[in-house]
Amino acid sequence: MHSAASWTGTPAIKGSSEAMRMALLTVSLVGIQFTWGIEMTYCTPYLLELGLTKSMVSLVWIAGPLSGLIMQPIVGVLADKSRSKYGRRRPYMVGGTIVVSAALLVLGWTKEIVGVFISLPKGASKEAKEFQRGITIGVAVLSIYAVDFAINAVQASCRSLIVDTLPISKQQMGSAWASRMIAIGHLIGYAAGALDLRGIFGTMLGDTQFKQLTVISAIALCISIGITSYAITERVLVVNGKEEVPASEGISAVKEMLMQLLTTAxxxxxxxxMICWVQFWCWIGWFPFLFYSTTWVGEIYLRYNAPVDARESKDTLGQIGRIGSMSLIVFSIVTFLGSVILPWVVRSPEDEKVEFTPRPPAGIAPILEQIEKYKPSLLTAWMVSHMIFACSMILAPFVTSLRSATATVAVCGIPWALACWAPFTFIGIEINKLNAPLTNSHYRHVSTASIESEPGVLRLHHSDDIPSSTSASTGELAGVYLGILNLYCTLPQFVGTFISWVVFSLLEPGKSPELAKEAHPDEHHSTEGPNAIAVCLFIGALAAVGAAYATNRLKHIP
Known part of the structure; x- marks a missing residue:
């Protein structure tokens, strides 16, 4: 039997304008995406440099889907039940940020930390060196897992904070701002990775590019989370006047959530x-791109374009990271421009059932009306984006120059912009339909919050007078169905991991010839033959075709 819940306080956002308030609310995502970008750019070549094979690295990246599968729903439920005086989300955001920052620093200085506990004298045996190297790899892998699990907790809390703080009428705007901040975070992260940080900072932040990036990433995450935490005031949950939450209640809430997810799914x-199946096929394609594209571009450079001195450089990891980051900078610019421009040239689902109403001056209204007629629907644009991604990735095994590799990655910015936007739009519409009363109207526009403006502060008073006939609130339905959508984004990443492991085991079973030279100077493996990462990208293209087919089927489902 659930206790009667009530709230104290009202959600508030500092800021003198709506744009400023939205920026303060979503700026936390910049730091999160900066961290994701550094991990996806540098951690694969970093592990290869330590001596892991590509097949073993692919198994390490189970951390991504595993952490998303476990942490996001569990942290979401525990935060929902939290009665902290600081709010439900911000304590998890701050606590997770501290863990991420510590894990990033351990990841950057893994060799030095292991060296403190396992120091080898000069002339140590090969077995001793291999033992030290194995411990170093183990600590690095554990650090990556800590980063992934903690950053997922932070990300889940930041996303939920947007839902908690904004009324329904502002949710779409909040999602749009979140998409822009994600693109900005990626862009800043890739730009930092492309710079020669040792030339800028010397050895002040570390003696390698990777170490300096882990420090900058930790600082950026702390600042962005700190800004959002300072700018937002949350409501506090109170049950029967009690602020303490029994541990058993949190555990039972997690069990209840899991049963509800399984039953609803x-x-x-x-x-x-069908939207979930589109995401399933889509993410099989995106997984190898997001985790291996930087390494792929760097390997193309070292195999076909790099001068001899670059191939013999001791900081090969820094080279691959910088070259790969340059291609992802272009990718991020395309993604950002797409997230800004595409909403203007694509017809949103809400506009498909209403006639065009000319609001501008009568002189240009007919022109805009003609443009409106030729706008593609969001569903059509989403389907086309899958095909653009598929066509780009099909070409991956045939790329033999850095310029072509960069162009291939950059084109994928357009489908990625839609992948971050379209599924959440469609799932939100379907949730609203389910929440609407049984009337002739297809949609219902209801605001459960009133807005009260003060100088520099936005306060939202959420109404508690929801009709008892409603089976579940919008927030509850949204949480359940978004949790299921997250499952369909997470499970295909396990499939992608398995595919990558098989491909790497068959095509490149040895140590990386480009990156493991220092770790294993006596071993050398040929760079001839097909690039295993390119083959994984090609298989991802086939999955994208499946996503396009599922999207087309969605058109015909009433």
Whole structure:
């Protein structure tokens, strides 16, 4: 039997304008995406440099989907039940940020930390060196897992904070701002990775590019989370006047959430089920791109374009990271421009059932009306984006120059912009349909919050007078269905990991010839033959075709 819940305080956002308030609310995502960008850019070549094979590295990246599968729903439920006087989300954001920052520093200085506990004298045996190297790899892998699990907790809390703070009428704007901040975070992260930081900072932040990036990433995450935490005031949950939460209540809430997810997932409405299947096939394609594209571009450079002195450089990791980051900078610019421009040239689902109403001066209204007629629907644009991604990745095994590799990665910015936008739009519409009363109207526009403006502060008073006939609030339905959507984004990453492991085991079973030279100077493996990462990208293209087919089927489901 649930206790009666009530709230104290009202959500508030500092800022003198709506744009400033939205920026303060979502700026935390900049630091999160900066951290993701550094991990995806540098950690694969870093592990290869330590001496792991590509097949073993692919198994390490189970950390991504595993942490998302476990942490996001659990932290979401525990935060929902939190009665901290600081709010439900911010304590998890701050606590997770501290863990991420510490794990990043351990990751950057893994060799030095292990060296303190396992120091080898000069002339140590090969077995002793291999033992030290194995411990170093183990600490690095554990650090990556700590980063992944903690950053997922932070990300889940930041996303939930947006939902908690904004009224329904502002949710779409909040999602749009979140998408922009994600693109900005990626862009800043890749730009930092492309710079020669040792030339800028010397050895002040570390003696390698990777060490300096882990320090900058930790600082950026702390600052961005700190800004959002300072700018937002949350409501505080109170149950029967009590602020303490029994541990048993949190555990039972997690069990209840898991049962609800399983029950709902087995009885999904047809359109929501098809949206989830689109995401399933889509993410099989995106997984190898997001985790291996930087290494792929760097390897193309070292195999076909790099001068001899670059191939013999001791900081090969820094080279691959910088070269790969340059291509991802272009990718991020394309993504950002797409997230800004595409909403203007694509017809949103809400506009598909209403006639065009000319609001501008009568002189240009007819022109805009003609433009409106030729706008593609968001569903069509989403389907086309899958095909653009598929066509780009099909070419990956045939790329033999840095310029072509960069162009291939950059084109994918357009489908990525839609991948961050379209599924959440469609799932939100379907949730609203399910929440709407049984009337002739297809949609219902209801605001459960009133807005009160003060100089520099936005306060939102959420109404508690929800009709008892409603089976579940918008927030509850959204949490359940978004949790299921997250499952369909997470499970295919396990599939992608398995595919990558098989491909790497067959095509490149040895140590990386480009990156493991220092760790294993006596071993050398040929760079001839097909690039294993390119083959993984090609298989991802086939999955993207499946996503396009599922999107087309969604058009015909009423």
């Amino acid at each position: 087995s009885n999904l409405p047809r359109r929501i089920q």
